[in-house]
Amino acid sequence: MRSFFSSFFAALLALIIFSIIAFFVSLGIIGVITARLTSHKTKVGTNAVLYLDLSTPIQEQGRTDDVSSFFGREDATSPGLFQVVRLLRYAKTDSSVRGIFIRAEGNANGFATSQELRHALEDFKTSGKFVYAFGDVIDQKAYYVANAADKIYCNPAGAMEWTGLSTQVMYLKHALDKLGIEPQIFYDGKFKSATEPLRTDKMSDANRLQTGEWLGDLNRGLLTAASESRKIDTATLAGFEQTGAIQTAHDADKYHLVDGTRYRGEVVEELRHKLGLNAGADINFVSLSKYADAIDLDNDATDRIAVIYAQGDIVYGAGQEGEIGCDEYVKWIRKARQDDHVKAIVLRVNSPGGSSLASDIILRELLQAKKEGKPVVVSMGDLAASGGYYISCGADSIFAEPGTLTGSIGVFSIIPNLQGFFKDKLGVTFDGVKTAPFADQGTFSRPLTDAEKRFAQAGVDSTYTEFKTNVSKGRHLSLDQVETIAQGHVWTGERALSIGLVDRLGHLQDAIDCAARLARIKEYGLTEYPEAKSALERYFKNYGHGVAAKAVKDELGPEGWTTLQQMRRIKAMVGQVEVRLPYDVDIR
Incomplete structure (x- = not known):
């Protein structure tokens, strides 16, 4: 019995000591990471082209993954929307930045976010620097931002979406009835349709009215922006939506919604020419994440x-x-x-x-x-x-x-x-x-x-x-x-x-x-x-x-x-x- 307790307490003591050591080792590793992050500054280099991927959602407030940053991953920092806007404003006068390249596959951001991004790109263009956009398949929300570019191209084997906007709601009333579940709902406001999916099997007239209003407003925003960028009147653009005229990349080119059909390699070669680089030379693409690591936007004013x-x-x-x-x-x-x-x-x-x-x-x-x-x-x-x-x-x-x-x-x-x-x-x-x-x-x-x-x-x-x-x-x-x-x-x-x-x-x-x-x-x-x-x-x-x-x-x-x-x-x-x-x- 004495031998058992001796072995037990010895093992317990070893476990406690090991846990304490592991804890302080973890603290040390985190401290090293923090110290390296504090001293490390990303270099942008010369002839930089900022790379904006619209399929990456932009949050309101930026975040940094310290561990990823320590190991040199470019996506370690996720700049927030306002940070992105300020980075683009800074890039207007940054001699190391020559232009912006937009990847317009899809747009993971909402309409207000897209409006702010589009405004920032238009402001950037006042510097005289170029903005190019390309997508294999360009959806409407991506097009809304990307058509602010000087040139927008679509993959000849790809497609462009121009069909108008839609939204759909799933209604659960019949499923709840079959399950024997009674929602028991209380509400104020004839337009307050939050509970409709639980108490009815289709949109109320009031909800259909308000949804049509705001969806129509958003669609008019898409038409107006495209009209201003492409110099096509909104009635013609709306007609394309109604007739389904835009299905392929060639349709988009035919009706002048894009500047041509190109493969990505061809667009990159055009960028090389724009930058004065030799054929096949690497382009210094800089993600907004990397640019955020390199640029200090802080102002240390007292107020x-x-x-x-x-x-x-x-x-x-x-x-x-x-x-x-x-x-x-x-x-x-x-x-x-x-x-x-x-x-x-x-x-x-x-x-x-x-x-x-x-x-x-x-x-x-x-x-x-x-x-x-x-x-x-x-x-x-x-x-x-x-x-x-x-x-x-x-x-x-x-x-x-x-x-x-x-x-x-x-x-x-x-x-x-x-x-x-x-x-x-x-x-x-x-x-x-x-x-x-x-x-x-x-x-x-x-x-x-x-x-x-x-x-x-x-x-x-x-x-x-x-x-x-x-x-x-x-x-x-x-x-x-x-x-x-x-x-x-x-x-x-x-x-x-x-x-x-x-x-x-x-x-x-x-x-x-x-x-x-x-x-x-x-x-x-x-x-x-x-x-x-x-x-x-x-x-x-x-x-x-x-x-x-x-x-x-x-x-x-x-x-x-x-x-x-x-x-x-x-x-x-x-x-x-x-x-x-x-x-x-x-x-x-």
Whole structure:
């Protein structure tokens, strides 16, 4: 027995010592990585051509993978949208950069993001430097950005999409009926169609009307941009959509939507000639990721403007990465509010909404900043709807892109009744004891009583009234005026301007300029939130979750992963009062 305990404690001690050593070795490795990253500076070289791949989604805020950067991977840094815009502005006067090459296979970004990218490319062209674009198969959203180029080419064996825009919604009512699931839905706003897929089998007339409005607005934006770039009137371009005239690359060339059909190698050879290089010489293509590593955009001025990026679903609590957790965002807003060097706050919103409670908590903190004399300006990205508009409505000034989807001032709640599913499909029943009539209110195992339904609708009505009241105060509109533009109606930024939901059409830089004017400062630097986490923090917080998420994503594939995320979102909505967009907007 004594020998056993001796061996046991010796092994335990060795394990503890090994764990301690491993921990400090890990710290040392991370420290070496951090030190190398601090001292390492990427070189752009000469005759550089910036490489913009539209199929890579651009987030609002940039991210850096320290480990990938340590091993020299060019995709280690993912610059955010505003960083990309500033890089392109910097490149205008950077003597090492000769031009830009756009890979226009597809566009993974939303319409507002694409509008800001297109504007940045047009601004870059004023330098006299070239912009070329090429795609094997060019879809409409990619074409919208790429046709800002001096030359745009398509693979002769490829195709170009020019069919107009469409969006489709999956309706689940009949499936729920077959499963014996009753959604039990409560909502305010005839346009608030978030719950339609659960309570009907097709679009309501109101939803069809509003969807036609904003989809038509986006399509007109595509036509107008192409008309300006290609010198073709919008009626002719619309006719191509209606007749399906553009199917192949040769069709696009025939009707002058592209500058010719070329293979990629031929386009590269044309670029070599443009750069004055010998045939077959390597072109110094520089990704935006690499360029971001090489260029320092910081301004160390004492006066600061805080730019707070709010991207993702709005959730109660801390939230996960990619979500707007009210606890975290209140912390960032408060930090900016209490920082004497920060003279104004710009909230960049790209969100379909979410929890009404979390939205209200964030709005209150922004209003507190205003109360203490700090200007608050909102810049809207692809989406700033429902809860995304809720957190925006109290700002001193609101900027949106023409293609922003915003508004959707409406409320809903879902409390499913699974009694039929459990009993008829699974043979499972529930029973229990309670001390008061409403002690088990909201349980999934039985239908709501009439009284409980009244309570649920009253909660939705109360939140809707609070939402409209906040909009009324923030936008200086009467409640009657708000009601006419609320009702859950989704608007493009262009229409939102005409009805008073936003103040100006413009980009994030326009919003920052406005904030500087309101704060009466001329020289300023930017302080961005959420603050970048150190390599050590990201390692310990994200390693396990990241590995698990990647494994599931690899197993399910992109479509399965999207479905899983949607199911997770629906689960989070159940039993909560929600202010969010009708559904995930998928535009083709």
